Amino acid sequence: MATGRTHRPATRSRGIPEATVARLPLYLRALTGLSERSVPTVSSEELAAAAGVNSAKLRKDFSYLGSYGTRGVGYDVEYLVYQISRELGLTQDWPVVIVGIGNLGAALANYGGFASRGFRVAALIDADPAMAGKPVAGIPVQHSDELEKIIADNGVSIGVIATPAGAAQPVCDRLVAAGVTSILNFAPTVLTVPDGVDVRKVDLSIELQILAFHEQRKAGEHAAAAADERKGPDGELPAVMPA
Numbered sequence: 001m002a003t004g005r006t007h008r009p010a011t012r013s014r015g016i017p018e019a020t021v022a023r024l025p026l027y028l029r030a031l032t033g034l035s036e037r038s039v040p041t042v043s044s045e046e047l048a049a050a051a052g053v054n055s056a057k058l059r060k061d062f063s064y065l066g067s068y069g070t071r072g073v074g075y076d077v078e079y080l081v082y083q084i085s086r087e088l089g090l091t092q093d094w095p096v097v098i099v100g101i102g103n104l105g106a107a108l109a110n111y112g113g114f115a116s117r118g119f120r121v122a123a124l125i126d127a128d129p130a131m132a133g134k135p136v137a138g139i140p141v142q143h144s145d146e147l148e149k150i151i152a153d154n155g156v157s158i159g160v161i162a163t164p165a166g167a168a169q170p171v172c173d174r175l176v177a178a179g180v181t182s183i184l185n186f187a188p189t190v191l192t193v194p195d196g197v198d199v200r201k202v203d204l205s206i207e208l209q210i211l212a213f214h215e216q217r218k219a220g221e222h223a224a225a226a227a228d229e230r231k232g233p234d235g236e237l238p239a240v241m242p243a
């Protein structure tokens, strides 16, 4: 679901292209499913289909990891899970703070998928004094006055912004000044950050707008096909249109 870009050159320092990095989570998700079903090995074709990626691209991506699989056997699922997790930095625990604990922030706090992927929700922060101390997903919300201290105390480098759009840039500035170097932004605004800070944005409404575009195009194609069917063999529309 993540969209938007990371403010980084196309190739990362260790020589893995950014496009490959973006596909690693897709492979990991597919491999985790295989691992849960105790599948020991997988061919590049099977894994590519499960990840929704072209198999030649997958083999190229895995060559950057130094993983070539065994002819006739395929890739060792557990080893690939480990390799990709290590490459993505998921073999260590990442403390994350969520700022803005409204509808979305609370839903994110309750999302079990963070912890299972190595992201620990270290703190929930909100500017509303009435929320301070109230538990959400078992974690007491802390007031945003404490933001800098919370970041320092927990060694947080990843911040999630779920505030209204107008608050997102000032919140981002404070997070960055406090030492956060990666931001996942859900607020519908473009954030400005200094070099060395990565921002990814998630915007479901943009995804829906893209689907709406495709729906509109499909509807246009269907209408054109129906009009073609109504045309006679000479390409002329019949004199009386069907009701």
Ligand SMILES: NC(=O)c1ccc[n+]([C@@H]2O[C@H](COP(=O)([O-])OP(=O)(O)OC[C@H]3O[C@@H](n4cnc5c(N)ncnc54)[C@H](O)[C@@H]3O)[C@@H](O)[C@H]2O)c1
Pocket: 099, 100, 101, 102, 103, 104, 105, 125, 126, 127, 128, 144, 162, 163, 164, 165, 167, 171, 185, 186, 187, 188, 202, 203, 204, 205
């Ligand atoms: N990316 C997406 O797909 C997506 C989906 C839904 C909502 N959103 C966006 O997420 C944001 C939150 O939506 P919501 O429905 O949860 O809103 P909400 O009004 O329920 O919650 C916003 C919370 O942010 C807090 N807040 C405001 N200013 C703050 C600040 N300076 N510091 C800390 N906390 C602050 C408020 O007290 C409130 O609790 C909005 O910007 C919304 O547009 C994005």
